[in-house]
Amino acid sequence: MERAPLKERAAQILASAETLFGERGYDGVSVRDVADAAGVKKAAVFYYFEGKEDLLERVLERYYTAHREALTSAFEAKGPLRARLHGVIDAYLGFMAENHAYARLVQGLMAQGPAWHGHLQRNLEPLLRWTEEALAEVAPDRGPLAARHFFLTLSGAVINTFTYAPVLAPMWGSDPMSADGLAERREHLHFVTDALMDRLEPRDG
Amino acid sequence: MERAPLKERAAQILASAETLFGERGYDGVSVRDVADAAGVKKAAVFYYFEGKEDLLERVLERYYTAHREALTSAFEAKGPLRARLHGVIDAYLGFMAENHAYARLVQGLMAQGPAWHGHLQRNLEPLLRWTEEALAEVAPDRGPLAARHFFLTLSGAVINTFTYAPVLAPMWGSDPMSADGLAERREHLHFVTDALMDRLEPRDG
DNA sequence: GATCGATTTGACCGATCGGTCAAACCACAA
DNA sequence: TTGTGGTTTGACCGATCGGTCAAATCGATC
Incomplete structure (x- = not known):
């Protein structure tokens, strides 16, 4: 070499x-x-x-900063709530599309004992807080309509797009990870957020 | 012994x-x-x-049948679509609540190379088909509102409840896996399905 | 060409992995 | 009491794991 x-x-x-x-x-x-x-x-x-663990920590650290940077601007954007949420969805989806490995790696670490849970918490916490701030106007701070539930539901809908893709592919019809497939998924997630907002804020937001 | x-x-x-x-x-x-x-x-x-692989196959087989049995009756129930969907959500959530390990195991296998993807496909396929049948009245068979997207979104929202629970717990406030926590999650998921149905079928279904 | 610090490598370590096997064990029938 | 067949076990196998280390190698400097 x-x-x-x-x-x-x-x-x-x-x-x-x-x-x-x-x-x-x-x-x-x-x-x-x-x-x-x-x-x-x-x-x-x-x-x-220093070793294999160090290697994983560096990989995760790189992802964390990239992940947060990708979402920061979307969360801090101005404008009506729905448009901001669409922006966050797009940024989330776009980041994952360019970092296929990330979603799968994180899901794998979650399913693999509590050793890395602390690490993952430090990455997830700011995303949860941002979601709570963004939804503060329309979501109560407790109960089944609290922002944390929407965070779990929506982030799951985004992340599972990528973790399930290779398993669902044979029965999906088209390739769910292609540009067309991701654009379609993006439209679906916009539909979902709009549907949720319709119920959360009966008037236009 | x-x-x-x-x-x-x-x-x-x-x-x-x-x-x-x-x-x-x-x-x-x-x-x-x-x-x-x-x-x-x-x-x-x-x-x-026969070996470690055989052990995992038996575990998965047990889960698969239990999983399908838990959802069959819910999918085959009669009545208005919304009530049927609520029933499926409840059955799904109930099964996962009684089989904590299942969700985590499946997520782990997904994130772990294609070796077990075929296995997982055989389990996921009937669930996808059932969802497609159930939503046939209201969802088109292609595009962002196709049943498969709702399957991915909703099953992700259910499963991630359990895979994310131990990681989110410290910032969740209460224990997301307690009876109260799961009841709250159940209400949230009913809200989500209702919101989606409101947009899919403008008149009551 | 000799020197020196940074980089690269092959050889090696103890631990653990999934898996095998023959011997030991035990309840029970003849 | 002696078999006998199903069950349990300790010892062992080759392969691979993460990790170490001293020696070899290189580029730059004098």
């Missing part, structure tokens, strides 16, 4: 880890696998990172 | 596998772990089952 500066090589390894963790899950990928995909020997991974 | 008839001992092992796979995921559990939890030595697991 020819030489390469520290940052570049680390980025190669990180990118390979990102892809593989997303495809096969944390436990399903060995350090050897990551090294092979990056065109590097296994020991080099331990030269650039 | 004292003697026990074949069926009984196999059921013990299966029950332990069920719990552990749900808590830590398939890859996160060793055959040794399952044996220990069942109060049996590791070799006994291989006496009653």
Whole structure:
């Protein structure tokens, strides 16, 4: 392997880890696998990172910041509530479309014991708070119409688009992850948010 | 370990596998772990089952039949569409509440490479078909309002209730998995289906 | 060409994995 | 008492895991 500066090589390894963790899950990928995909020997991974856990933490950290950056502007936009929500849905969907691996990786970590739950909480909390702020005008702060329920319902509807896609694909008719498929899904989610808003704020918002 | 008839001992092992796979995921559990939890030595697991994969297949098979049985009657019920949908939501939620491990296990398998996708498809397909039949009166068979989108959205809203619960719990206020928490979630999901139906069938259905 | 620090690597470690197997064990019938 | 067949077990296997380390290799500097 020819030489390469520290940052570049680390980025190669990180990118390979990102892809593989997303495809096969944390436990399903060995350090050897990551090294092979990056065109590097296994020991080099331990030269650039403290270990496999460190590798996953860096991958998650990258995702977290990208995830939050993608949603910040959408949440802070002005205008009527419905338009803002559509913007958030679009930003969420767009980010996931460009980071296929992320949704699958996070779902895998959730289903895999409490070891990483704290990590995931720190990422989810600001999204929940933003949703609560955005819906403060129309949703009560407790009960079945509280903002947190809509957060769980809508984020699930977005994320599951990507986690279920490879399983549903054979019976979906068309490819649910294609550009057309995602555009259709986007329209569906707009319909859902509009339907919910119709019931939450009987007059136009 | 004292003697026990074949069926009984196999059921013990299966029950332990069920719990552990749900808590830590398939890859996160060793055959040794399952044996220990069942109060049996590791070799006994291989006496009653062909291997670890066979163990998971039996667990999934049990779940599949239970899952389908729980939803069959709800889907086949008579009455207005909204009431039928509420019934399906309740049955779905009730089944998951009594089988915490199932949702987490399935999500984990989805996020873990295509090895088990075929298996999961065979379970998901009848649910999708039932949803398509149930919504045939109000939903077109293509486009963003097709039944398959509502299937993905609503099943995601139900399942994520359980997979996200342990992660969201600290910021949820109350325990989302308690009886009260689930009742509240149930009301929320009824609200969501009603909101969707309001838009799908402008007149009462 | 010698030196030096950063990078790369092959060899190696102990632990654990899924799986095998022959021996031991036990209830029961002859 | 001696079989006998179903059950349980400890010991063992090869493979793979995450991780370590000293030696080899390289680019730049003098």
